[in-house]
Amino acid sequence: MYENMVTARHYEERLQEEYLEGKQPAFDISAGPIPGELHLAAGHEASGAGVCQHLRDDDTVTAPHRPHHIAIAKGVDLERMTAEIFGRETGLSGGKGGHMHLFDPDVNFACSGIIAEGCPPAVGAGLAAKKRHSDAVAVAFLGEGAIDQGAFLESLNLASVQNLPVVFVIEDNDWAISMPKERVTDVENGAQRADGFDLPGARVDADDAIAIYDAAGEAVRRARDGNGPTLLEVQVHRRMGHFMGDAEGYRPDADKNAAAKRDSIERLAADLRAHDVDDETIEELRSRAHERVEAAIEWAKEQPEPDPADAYEDVFSDPPSGATEGDRSVAETGGDD
Amino acid sequence: MAQQERERQTDRSLTMSRAIVEAIAHEMREDDDVFYMGEDVADYGGIFDSTAGLLEEFGHDRIMDVPISETAYIGAAVGAAQAGMRPIAELMFVDFFGVGMDQIYNQMAKNTYMSGGNVSVPMVLTAAVGGTYNDAAQHSQTLYGTFAHLPGMKVVVPSTAYDAKGLMHSAIRDDDPVVYLFHKRLMGIGWLPAPDGPKTGVPEEPYTIPFGEADVKREGADATVVTLGLHVHRALEAAESLADDGIDAEVIDLRTLVPLDIDTVRESVAKTGRLVVVDEDYRSYGVTGEIIARVAEDGLADLEAVERVAVPDVPIPYARAMETEVIPDAADIAAAVRNVRSNE
Numbered sequence A: 001m002y003e004n005m006v007t008a009r010h011y012e013e014r015l016q017e018e019y020l021e022g023k024q025p026a027f028d029i030s031a032g033p034i035p036g037e038l039h040l041a042a043g044h045e046a047s048g049a050g051v052c053q054h055l056r057d058d059d060t061v062t063a064p065h066r067p068h069h070i071a072i073a074k075g076v077d078l079e080r081m082t083a084e085i086f087g088r089e090t091g092l093s094g095g096k097g098g099h100m101h102l103f104d105p106d107v108n109f110a111c112s113g114i115i116a117e118g119c120p121p122a123v124g125a126g127l128a129a130k131k132r133h134s135d136a137v138a139v140a141f142l143g144e145g146a147i148d149q150g151a152f153l154e155s156l157n158l159a160s161v162q163n164l165p166v167v168f169v170i171e172d173n174d175w176a177i178s179m180p181k182e183r184v185t186d187v188e189n190g191a192q193r194a195d196g197f198d199l200p201g202a203r204v205d206a207d208d209a210i211a212i213y214d215a216a217g218e219a220v221r222r223a224r225d226g227n228g229p230t231l232l233e234v235q236v237h238r239r240m241g242h243f244m245g246d247a248e249g250y251r252p253d254a255d256k257n258a259a260a261k262r263d264s265i266e267r268l269a270a271d272l273r274a275h276d277v278d279d280e281t282i283e284e285l286r287s288r289a290h291e292r293v294e295a296a297i298e299w300a301k302e303q304p305e306p307d308p309a310d311a312y313e314d315v316f317s318d319p320p321s322g323a324t325e326g327d328r329s330v331a332e333t334g335g336d337d
Numbered sequence B: 001m002a003q004q005e006r007e008r009q010t011d012r013s014l015t016m017s018r019a020i021v022e023a024i025a026h027e028m029r030e031d032d033d034v035f036y037m038g039e040d041v042a043d044y045g046g047i048f049d050s051t052a053g054l055l056e057e058f059g060h061d062r063i064m065d066v067p068i069s070e071t072a073y074i075g076a077a078v079g080a081a082q083a084g085m086r087p088i089a090e091l092m093f094v095d096f097f098g099v100g101m102d103q104i105y106n107q108m109a110k111n112t113y114m115s116g117g118n119v120s121v122p123m124v125l126t127a128a129v130g131g132t133y134n135d136a137a138q139h140s141q142t143l144y145g146t147f148a149h150l151p152g153m154k155v156v157v158p159s160t161a162y163d164a165k166g167l168m169h170s171a172i173r174d175d176d177p178v179v180y181l182f183h184k185r186l187m188g189i190g191w192l193p194a195p196d197g198p199k200t201g202v203p204e205e206p207y208t209i210p211f212g213e214a215d216v217k218r219e220g221a222d223a224t225v226v227t228l229g230l231h232v233h234r235a236l237e238a239a240e241s242l243a244d245d246g247i248d249a250e251v252i253d254l255r256t257l258v259p260l261d262i263d264t265v266r267e268s269v270a271k272t273g274r275l276v277v278v279d280e281d282y283r284s285y286g287v288t289g290e291i292i293a294r295v296a297e298d299g300l301a302d303l304e305a306v307e308r309v310a311v312p313d314v315p316i317p318y319a320r321a322m323e324t325e326v327i328p329d330a331a332d333i334a335a336a337v338r339n340v341r342s343n344e
């Protein structure tokens, strides 16, 4: 769990560096080696690691627009994920999806950049597991800003009424871009949303990875045992702007500083020491994580850019149903020539 | 042209976002019933600067940050409009329309008709459109055709600061729902540099631009290029390069899709005989097909050649090489103009 968290943190730091390259001195979002928006999850690590530690490859996870820490914890291929973020041909989606839209079917991981819209597909994965009598579970992650969205509330209801093996995890980092949660939501504890749907809700405070691990363990077990959905809210924090390039003019300095002090990774390291894990072991985990991140980034940067003509492929499954042999060969060679 | 005169007469030029904000501020001062709702529109000033500075003057009661719940707040705008207010609701990216679409196309757009004209819905729905910065398929769409296809909404797409201000005054004063689509790349945001074109002279006093009046942004005799939004600037760039080769292209900016000024297009085609329609929306069932059909319906005899330039029917890809491939640029437009001229 600790190694996962350190990997995620270092990954975010390295991505930030790479992202800003080519965007200096004047920040232009479309310049540099990593194009488009980039939402970093520094401060969220305890959530991905604490929850996904209980999951198997055949369990499904849907992540929102801030997905890297969750992807890493779920075991998404780090090299190919990085290549995807760099928009390279060998990326998870061949460069079509990008950082908000990571798909790795090998470990049943998917993303959506539209708020709360990953919840219904997670319910669907839970439904499929139930229909097939498998004990796989599905976990949908969302931000505290997403708990007012219809897709989330409707998903809670459907999962509850069908008794589906789904865990909803709200990552509360106090902010939805510039909107502090108290201005847009009347409950302080997002897990209270469970009350109206007759399912258990629990909240874990203070960026505590071990407490998150324990609470998620209970929720995942409940789902696996056929006892239905759980709503879990975990407190995390946002160390950076909403996206790279967000100057956070709306955010009081005190809040930023308080967030920086609430480091879940330091907290977990202290817990490990308290449980007699020596510094050497901790350092070993750290350096292994760093090496893995460096290797993935190095590999990704060496990957080729996609052929522009690849843009025309994959709108439908390949080969499309009803395709003739002739169509198929055209589709396989690519391009719309 | 009177409008270009007025743009030139003022010694003040504004970015498109500042021009839009100026119109909104004026209307809010004049009419207490005008208010603005959206995500990150207050303290942030709008992700695309669409409300920059308004919070300071009008406060949180009239520049309202709302929960991320498009169905609720767009629907609330419909209800407030039916109660006689003049709300402006902002959908941050047009791509998010799916989340609140029922309120848009079954309520906002149809209540006037279904009530036999007894109810009106005087609201503005603003949204950012467009790609060109590699934000992938859920954040880069243009979707002009979707809104224009469904009856009951007026659809406005400014390409310059001058037009943006005048069209916003008209939109807020209009008694019907107006969908006001601004292109991110034209707003003049620090982190998303705009081309030179959209920053224009903007008079300080309020003025309206009537809906349904296309604007000839460049006169020419050899071919008619019809477009809107960002692609007005790409078409003008193409026209400049064509001029070097002795081809004189006329560039028409539609400015509003509903109502549509097809007369200006027809007159131009009667003069040039050749039509190229360009937009950043998907190719099939969209603006390009519509314009060509309308011209053909009444002016088939004038039409010697047509071509359309649009996004092929694929979601917008993330990687730069592929995004550049699918979003038409000035070279694509110039090539299309050359094509329609090649049978001379």
Ligand SMILES: Cc1ncc(C[n+]2csc(CCOP(=O)(O)OP(=O)(O)O)c2C)c(N)n1
Residues within 6 Å of the ligand: A065, A066, A113, A114, A115, A142, A143, A144, A145, A146, A147, A173, A175, A176, A177, A242, B039, B068, B070, B092, B096, B099
């Ligand atoms: C339906 C929809 N509306 C608005 C947005 C724009 N948007 C992207 S992230 C975001 C804030 C999300 O806040 P939260 O859910 O708390 O997650 P966080 O970013 O804090 O991790 C918004 C409003 C969107 N992507 N989808």
